[in-house]
Amino acid sequence: AQSVTQPDIHITVSEGASLELRCNYSYGATPYLFWYVQSPGQGLQLLLKYFSGDTLVQGIKGFEAEFKRSQSSFNLRKPSVHWSDAAEYFCAVGATGGYQKVTFGTGTKLQVIP
């Protein structure tokens, strides 16, 4: 069964600092991988996704993620964080077969300090 681990429950960074959110997945084949962002009380917004090809994926709002098969990781990065990036971030893995349900990690809550 597929699974996702986000080891950091809560991260605090200063505005303007770089950011890396960790994600490790477990899946028997090459997975579909996603990062979603959720502001309090809001829905899920897709930041970026990986299906195949270039392992460095660019997303919206200046985010990028790198798929590393050898490490089963899909870490999210941003070179300079803005106060508006404060939110909860979810990594997710999608099955490539069957009816392709998505399994989410437990999320990382990002706090941005001035």
Place this chain on the structure above:
Amino acid sequence: EPEVTQTPSHQVTQMGQEVILRCVPISNHLYFYWYRQILGQKVEFLVSFYNNEISEKSEIFDDQFSVERPDGSNFTLKIRSTKLEDSAMYFCASRLREGNYGYTFGSGTRLTVV
């Protein structure tokens, strides 16, 4: 960009009452899903629906839950007799076809059972 629309955005219901959450998937999509997020927890898969039948469901999706696509445009989740623990954000999602290229989430319905 096409959206998945969910109504209402927030619903309050009394314990034991039936509730129907409504979703309008993207018009040419073929696969439909419901996910649930209890406050402060991760997003969990409930059910997938394809070709007018349930294709996969989780252990959460017990006999109190049902889904329906009554008219070719709406996709509903019914909870027959709500419990306090059903309070959560419910997300609808839809997908075009094989591959997760068109996997889109709605903005969610927050269900509060009192």
